[in-house]
Amino acid sequence: MAAVLQAAALLMGSQTDIKRFRLRSALRSAPVRNEGFFVVRTNGRLSTTSGVMPRRAKLIPNAVAAKADTTTTASSADSKPGHELLLFEALREGLEEEMERDPRVCVIGEDVGHYGGSYKVTKGLATKFGDLRVLDTPIAENSFTGMGIGASMTGLRPVIEGMNMGFLLLAFNQISNNCGMLHYTSGGQFTIPVVIRGPGGVGRQLGAEHSQRLESYFQSIPGLQMVACSTPCNAKGLMKAAIRSDNPVVLFEHVLLYNLKERIPDEDYVLCLEEAEMVRPGEHVTILTYSRMRYHVMQAAKALINKGYDPEVIDIRSLKPFDLCTIGNSIKKTHRVLIVEECMRTGGIGASLRAAIIDNFWDYLDAPIMCLSSQDVPTPYAGTLEEWTVVQPAQIVAAVEQLCK
Amino acid sequence: MAAASALIKFKFPFRFLLLRRFSESPAEPVTMETSLPFSAHKCDPPPRSVTTSPSELLSFFRNMTVMRRMELAADSLYKAKLVRGFCHLYDGQEAVAVGMEAAITRRDAIITAYRDHCIYVARGGSPFEVFAELMGRRAGCSKGKGGSMHLYKKDASFYGGHGIVGAHAPLGCGIALGQKYSKEGTVTFMIYGDGAANQGQLYESLNMAALWDLPVVLVCENNHYGMGTAEWRASKNPAYYKRADYVPGLKVDGMDVLAVKQACKFAKEHVLQNGPIVLEMDTYRYHGHSMSDPGSTYRTRDEITGVRQDRDPIERVRKLILSLELASPSELKDIEKEVRKETDEAIAKAKESPMPDPSELFTNVYVQSYGAEAFGPDRKEVKADLP
Numbered sequence: 001m002a003a004v005l006q007a008a009a010l011l012m013g014s015q016t017d018i019k020r021f022r023l024r025s026a027l028r029s030a031p032v033r034n035e036g037f038f039v040v041r042t043n044g045r046l047s048t049t050s051g052v053m054p055r056r057a058k059l060i061p062n063a064v065a066a067k068a069d070t071t072t073t074a075s076s077a078d079s080k081p082g083h084e085l086l087l088f089e090a091l092r093e094g095l096e097e098e099m100e101r102d103p104r105v106c107v108i109g110e111d112v113g114h115y116g117g118s119y120k121v122t123k124g125l126a127t128k129f130g131d132l133r134v135l136d137t138p139i140a141e142n143s144f145t146g147m148g149i150g151a152s153m154t155g156l157r158p159v160i161e162g163m164n165m166g167f168l169l170l171a172f173n174q175i176s177n178n179c180g181m182l183h184y185t186s187g188g189q190f191t192i193p194v195v196i197r198g199p200g201g202v203g204r205q206l207g208a209e210h211s212q213r214l215e216s217y218f219q220s221i222p223g224l225q226m227v228a229c230s231t232p233c234n235a236k237g238l239m240k241a242a243i244r245s246d247n248p249v250v251l252f253e254h255v256l257l258y259n260l261k262e263r264i265p266d267e268d269y270v271l272c273l274e275e276a277e278m279v280r281p282g283e284h285v286t287i288l289t290y291s292r293m294r295y296h297v298m299q300a301a302k303a304l305i306n307k308g309y310d311p312e313v314i315d316i317r318s319l320k321p322f323d324l325c326t327i328g329n330s331i332k333k334t335h336r337v338l339i340v341e342e343c344m345r346t347g348g349i350g351a352s353l354r355a356a357i358i359d360n361f362w363d364y365l366d367a368p369i370m371c372l373s374s375q376d377v378p379t380p381y382a383g384t385l386e387e388w389t390v391v392q393p394a395q396i397v398a399a400v401e402q403l404c405k
Numbered sequence: 406m407a408a409a410s411a412l413i414k415f416k417f418p419f420r421f422l423l424l425r426r427f428s429e430s431p432a433e434p435v436t437m438e439t440s441l442p443f444s445a446h447k448c449d450p451p452p453r454s455v456t457t458s459p460s461e462l463l464s465f466f467r468n469m470t471v472m473r474r475m476e477l478a479a480d481s482l483y484k485a486k487l488v489r490g491f492c493h494l495y496d497g498q499e500a501v502a503v504g505m506e507a508a509i510t511r512r513d514a515i516i517t518a519y520r521d522h523c524i525y526v527a528r529g530g531s532p533f534e535v536f537a538e539l540m541g542r543r544a545g546c547s548k549g550k551g552g553s554m555h556l557y558k559k560d561a562s563f564y565g566g567h568g569i570v571g572a573h574a575p576l577g578c579g580i581a582l583g584q585k586y587s588k589e590g591t592v593t594f595m596i597y598g599d600g601a602a603n604q605g606q607l608y609e610s611l612n613m614a615a616l617w618d619l620p621v622v623l624v625c626e627n628n629h630y631g632m633g634t635a636e637w638r639a640s641k642n643p644a645y646y647k648r649a650d651y652v653p654g655l656k657v658d659g660m661d662v663l664a665v666k667q668a669c670k671f672a673k674e675h676v677l678q679n680g681p682i683v684l685e686m687d688t689y690r691y692h693g694h695s696m697s698d699p700g701s702t703y704r705t706r707d708e709i710t711g712v713r714q715d716r717d718p719i720e721r722v723r724k725l726i727l728s729l730e731l732a733s734p735s736e737l738k739d740i741e742k743e744v745r746k747e748t749d750e751a752i753a754k755a756k757e758s759p760m761p762d763p764s765e766l767f768t769n770v771y772v773q774s775y776g777a778e779a780f781g782p783d784r785k786e787v788k789a790d791l792p
Contacts, residue, residue: 106586132586138616143575143609150579153564154514156586173572185555186565187547188769223770246772 090232094239109161145171165200166212180223197251208378213343226319228252232262237271276323282312300396335366431460439664448653451671469499500718502527504665516564517596519554528561536755571604578610581621600631618680646685659686
């Protein structure tokens with residue numbers, strides 16, 4: 001047990017005595033006035049069952065989490081009727097609200113200003129907030145990422161957009177050394193509250209260099225937080241949370257998910273960066289996934305339900321650090337784990353997640369952890385070949401059947 | 406020399422008379438010309454005549470002596486294996502740090518690469534903090550977690566302290582972006598070396614700085630050697646002040662503290678009106694690139710001793726002070742003795758200061774996060790706040 005606690009503490013990076021209980025307020029962005037927003041837990045309730053109440057709890061437990069729980073059914077009676085929009089519009093809404101709220105939030109990237117963003121995420125913001133605040137940069141990822149980091153050292157909160165995540169490889173030095181490590185090497189003097197975001201993942205025949213998944217490369221950088229959004233609802237919530245966070249956050253979006261439509265709440269909401277989302281509760285097997293693979297998994301889930309299986313689908317959302325609480329509870333229930341991810345097999349998120357699960361939940365597993373990931377090849381251009389590099393619903397169904405044998 | 410000083414000492418009223426000719430009081434301005442003219446590229450150079458005061462000159466002398474002593478002490482600490490890893494020493498280049506500091510305020514930002522010990526001291530840090538950080542102690546300026554290449558002082562707008570050559574260039578332009586955004590009327594001095602002048606990210610960020618009129622002064626500390634390679638072997642065009650092409654540049658004698666001060670003052674005013682400028686400081690380092698480099702395989706010892714005799718910044722200021730009779734040689738010696746004593750005390754204190762607590766391994770990885778509580782697998786025994 002001690003080893004588990006140790007590992008859990010290490011994974012969460014806590015340096016304090018892990019047996020101490022500390023209650024914390026959920027409202028943390030100090031310099032700006034708090035205006036009645038709420039932090040949402042995946043169970044949609046205050047944690048009364050564990051007997052622990054956050055102090056100053058202004059949590060309003062309705063709407064979003066309930067919707068997340070019941071995405072497969074019609075909208076819950078609890079929630080107010082929201083408004084429907086596409087994922088990129090949800091990102092824009094989140095960004096716009098944060099820019100209105102805090103004058104220090106700014107956007108830096110290629111084509112974000114006058115052009116409106118290559119995926120229209122920043123459309124209209126330059127006319128509203130001005131050219132300095134929505135800054136069009138030349139094509140120099142390394143240096144404009146570095147400039148964003150330097151600006152954040154003075155107190156600004158830049159949102160740095162990579163037109164495609166793959167281009168951020170050029171800025172790897174800045175992200176790894178300066179972004180991730182400056183808070184530590186300066187002994188806590190400087191904070192780097194940047195958000196680095198952009199679309200990644202395999203698209204429709206975009207070619208090898210434009211279909212990269214960088215989560216695996218960035219995951220070992222200490223000091224960085226990584227989240228991946230998958231629905232308009234969590235896209236807006238995670239964008240807002242990432243901007244408000246004082247840590248550097250990398251927000252992974254997916255090229256093929258920008259046109260997803262969903263109804264999201266009207267009121268202001270922020271999601272928790274470190275939490276996973278329960279997409280579909282179940283009993284037989286835990287399927288952990290994120291980003292676009294969530295939709296492949298849900299397709300496979302439909303087929304599995306018809307075959308009589310009851311999969312529990314969790315969208316892990318937080319790629320660094322992992323939400324081992326939600327994941328662990330699920331494993332304790334189902335005892336079987338399947339990880340479905342889009343990044344490469346070698347050194348990917350699945351590999352780390354497997355290691356984390358084995359370290360912490362070995363005793364609860366009834367079968368080896370299965371991990372379905374993309375092939376370790378550059379993404380080919382040809383459509384049929386591209387289909388085969390990425391995990392397809394049929395493979396997920398086959399894997400679950402094998403796991404539950 | 407001793408006889409002359411004795412003469413001056415006994416003839417106290419006469420000396421006082423001499424002093425009266427040049428300065429009534431320590432703040433009385435003194436004007437002189439820099440030893441070399443400025444070379445300019447696409448701008449008008451500042452005038453060669455500089456104004457200073459006796460107290461300022463004496464403070465230059467004292468500060469440079471502190472820096473020189475500190476660097477030499479760091480050398481012996483490294484050889485005694487109390488300082489490990491990398492240690493890049495700044496002796497010979499003190500005039501750049503001191504002259505720059507004299508021209509600006511503590512709200513102007515400075516960012517530099519790994520040869521940062523003296524810039525930290527110029528910004529108001531104490532040698533004790535430097536020694537403690539070099540030796541990895543808790544009392545160091547970065548709590549012992551940064552080391553020689555990561556000295557930072559936020560309250561004095563000193564942004565470090567960076568290990569990767571040229572990677573701080575975009576950071577410097579970003580700091581200038583922040584300054585322009587908040588309209589404070591402050592500038593950023595982004596210091597890099599002749600080696601970093603061949604990095605692409607420098608020119609990328611220079612392009613953006615020029616495009617948006619960011620208040621950044623790019624200072625190239627040209628000590629003529631990029632690690633172990635001479636500038637003529639590394640750069641096709643070693644005139645670094647001209648390399649920025651569309652951005653104006655100025656070449657300054659970096660061993661002359663008054664010339665540096667004049668150039669930095671000029672640069673600050675220029676930049677607040679017109680956007681970035683490049684200053685090339687022609688300077689020299691006596692030590693090798695770092696402590697693992699003897700410094701003599703790619704240059705001759707004669708060259709080093711030649712520069713030490715002809716161009717040493719501290720000797721120049723000493724000669725200036727003596728010729729203007731602002732202090733006697735024995736007074737200057739007293740200052741040196743005092744500085745030596747202070748440095749030794751700082752080292753002794755740093756040697757005794759404690760190592761960081763093991764829990765410090767995990768602090769400052771993240772800032773306090775967004776109020777998330779994290780639970781262990783059963784939500785009962787382990788509850789931690791993500792740090």
